[in-house]
Amino acid sequence: MSEADDPLVNGKAPSTEGRDPAYFSYYAMLQHQQQNMLQDTVRTSTYRSAILLNGPLCFHDKLVLDVGAGSGILSYFAVQAGAQKVYAVEASQMAEKMRKLVESANTESEALAKNTFLKDKIEVIQAKIEDPNLPIPQVDTIISEPIGVLLIHERMLESYLYARDTYLKPGGTLFPSTGSIFLAPFSDIALWTETMGKARFWEQSSFYGVDLSALYPDAKDEMFGMPVVGCFDPRTLIAQANPGGYVVDFYTISLEELQDMTIPFIWQASYTGIVHGIAGWFDLHFSPPPSVPSGNTIAMSTGPAAERTHWQQVRFLLKEPLAVNAGQTIQGWMRCVVNEMRSYTIEAEIMVGEGQLTNPTIPLTSIYNLDFNRRRGKWRLHEQTYNYNYYPQSDNLFRPEYNCLYEPEHPIDTTVVVENNFVDDNNQFII
Numbered sequence: 001m002s003e004a005d006d007p008l009v010n011g012k013a014p015s016t017e018g019r020d021p022a023y024f025s026y027y028a029m030l031q032h033q034q035q036n037m038l039q040d041t042v043r044t045s046t047y048r049s050a051i052l053l054n055g056p057l058c059f060h061d062k063l064v065l066d067v068g069a070g071s072g073i074l075s076y077f078a079v080q081a082g083a084q085k086v087y088a089v090e091a092s093q094m095a096e097k098m099r100k101l102v103e104s105a106n107t108e109s110e111a112l113a114k115n116t117f118l119k120d121k122i123e124v125i126q127a128k129i130e131d132p133n134l135p136i137p138q139v140d141t142i143i144s145e146p147i148g149v150l151l152i153h154e155r156m157l158e159s160y161l162y163a164r165d166t167y168l169k170p171g172g173t174l175f176p177s178t179g180s181i182f183l184a185p186f187s188d189i190a191l192w193t194e195t196m197g198k199a200r201f202w203e204q205s206s207f208y209g210v211d212l213s214a215l216y217p218d219a220k221d222e223m224f225g226m227p228v229v230g231c232f233d234p235r236t237l238i239a240q241a242n243p244g245g246y247v248v249d250f251y252t253i254s255l256e257e258l259q260d261m262t263i264p265f266i267w268q269a270s271y272t273g274i275v276h277g278i279a280g281w282f283d284l285h286f287s288p289p290p291s292v293p294s295g296n297t298i299a300m301s302t303g304p305a306a307e308r309t310h311w312q313q314v315r316f317l318l319k320e321p322l323a324v325n326a327g328q329t330i331q332g333w334m335r336c337v338v339n340e341m342r343s344y345t346i347e348a349e350i351m352v353g354e355g356q357l358t359n360p361t362i363p364l365t366s367i368y369n370l371d372f373n374r375r376r377g378k379w380r381l382h383e384q385t386y387n388y389n390y391y392p393q394s395d396n397l398f399r400p401e402y403n404c405l406y407e408p409e410h411p412i413d414t415t416v417v418v419e420n421n422f423v424d425d426n427n428q429f430i431i
Contacts, residue, residue: 038073065141067089068144089127158258178287179248182281183242184241186236192321227384235405274323328353343381343382358376
């Protein structure tokens, strides 16, 4: 892999500083805070439940740090749960708007005071958490919503880990505590055909007298390299995601591990059909640390069968679909490496049946003559396109063949354990 191809140049993660102004400008707008986040009732109510239900053990009379506080809603929940003081760190101009709410509680006029429960409880700090010499002591609990599409987009998790390593007391609480990434194969002929149609525009040999066809390969790479964000019908999944998913433990994961992750997967096809790509989503868990064994664990899912969230799901289309028979094993890996766009460059390999997977560190351009039962793909997670065509309906007449998925004549023995020979006991990929 050349230096130009490697997102981790010289062993160092690329900087996101060039993207910071646009990033923080976006999150400084009340419209985005309201529509994308506060009005996401699954997100907001889950955080509130996790904080209040663990209030006596993790928040009451505790020092709390809110990383990337945004509108401050998590800070307000922490105060409701009995926090002694909350340090709300927000780099965007949203910090000024949060400060207005806090100051309205601190006014000397009782008649004009609003949200009086916040009085003298919150200190708003407009800065990036990585800035030096912030007026923050060691805290008992850190709260944050550092999550993007597929859990990792926007790279806010790096700031969350920095706060953990810099400000959290030993044995302190992280909310959220873990995230689980789920991957599954899907079939969607309409989405694949629509994407191919966009690429075929550039196949024209006489567009107003101009031959565009030299750009067709580039157009195909571009269109199929754009992850598709949006909710989709869970009945388009050819196999179920691995139980438990790929766990990212925020208490223990290192920054280096977060910046270059290889997620293995192995599935058993429930139907005969065509794999058009890999679907992804995540779950969040809020669990007190082992030092607080009697706490309450709260979970939230962004999966296709769960209630909708503003994160939705994401799908990675293959340029060449892959046929599979019911009962066959599908295995592979997805490698996620940080890039300079506050996101990740993603490569994946998917293979039907038995065989040896290729090394995730070998770039796609170096691999020739892949087996007929194997595909490789590359996507940049920030170059998202959107598809909002799916609306859940109660359809008692639905049949799998409506989605071009065909049930086996005889039931599949799901008790058969498929041997996973490329993952060790710690769920780490074996080269």
